[in-house]
Amino acid sequence: MSAEATAINMAARASLWLKPHRIVLILIALALVLCAIVFMRWDWLPQYWEMGLMGIWRALWILAVTCALGFALAVPLGLAQAGGPIWFSAPAKVFCTIIRGTPLLLQLWLLYYGLGSIFPQYPWIRESWLWPYLRQAWPYAVVALTFSFAGYEGEVMRGAFAGVPRGQLEAARAFGMSRWKIFRRIWLPQAFYRALPTLTGETVLQLKSTPLVATISVIDIFAVSSKVRQDTYLTYEPLLLLALIYMTITGILVFAFSRIEARIPVKIG
């Protein structure tokens, strides 16, 4: 696209934003924000912002780790359901159904309180090298969120694997590729491109699930806001700021994924 066309495009976009009613709405929104800044109490911010940054960092870290691990688990789950023999596909289907059929909060509490109360009864677990980790809350949070992401994304990957045209796989076989090579070069990349748009939504959903880990005493940004509320007896200010933080992270995630999506080949299949 030439520079002129870009300029025209920008102008068109600007005029789209600057319709009279939009200007009024934006002014009202700004007034509301100003009111919030002036009339609400924000004097607790300097005391807690360091803790808040740590909380954001921890939430993002949990999000990244569980999405990566969950996707790694979702690929075999989807593959087993799409083309596996029944003794692979049936357990995978049961796993996905259970994960998708029960609330994440219950899964989290089942792992943390349920398994967490079983483990100390066995001396050999208490003496093993895993024990220092099992006594903390975050491994349970990571496992629960990973399973949840894998359950939902496994279902998506099943559809994506099944959606790759047969001709592509047959052509690969005709070229004499080995089964592993077909999977690595043809099946997985095409399924991944198919699943990418839903991956954005799943990642945003996963971000919105991360505050649940605060209920099992992992200090993420949600837990920090709860602490502020307990310490200062303020109800709205920490929650409003928290909502704003999550909206910002969501916006950044959606923007980043749209950039990645724009780079993949448009024509599939």
Added chain:
Amino acid sequence: MELLSPVAPGWGGTLLVGLLHSLEIAIGATCLGLLIGTAGAFGKLYGGPVTRDLLAVYTTVVRAVPELVLILLLYYAGTDLINQVLGAMGYSRVDISGLAAGIFVLGFVQGAYSTEVIRGAILAIPQGQIEAARAYGMPPGLMLRRITLPAMLPFAIPGLANLWLIATKDTALLAVVGFFELTLATRQAAGVTKAYLIFYLAAGVLYLAVTLFSNLIIGRVEAWSRRGMPSVKEAR
């Protein structure tokens, strides 16, 4: 196992009461969400520019903020607002029942999602059907009742069914604000008896049963809403 028995020494009855509360909230929230969603979808499609922008803000914000944060925010803000309005009008403060607050909060969240689902479904109706209704001189209300709503149903039901399943699971979040539903009942039972694993597994089985039963019903409803339409399988 005797811990799960429904009579007094066991905690099975507590769990079932919790399940009942969860289902009440889920049904109420889904109905409220459908009302908001239908109105929102029509506002987004046929409303003026201001309505459209406000609805866009509503759906975007609600879908970008975690449900847990929204529940806390609306739960406190909603009850506080009602009490302030009542106070200004000279009435004494009332305690909002957890059930009503829960239905309102989850319905508000569901409304944003169902707005998008119903909007997409209305857009999927063949344009000719709506034009034909207009050509017959149908007033908008009659057209909505006779043409738009029945014609969009087959497109909307998969999305709405998904929302129902999400609603049943989102009720668990109300445990965090202290509403007595299945997850909180489980937590209390487990806390008292120290048999954590049994009770959490039992609650999981209950939730799963609700989901599987819903899936059965949804399949029936979907087949019913598609009656008279050409089958996708036969077309192949």
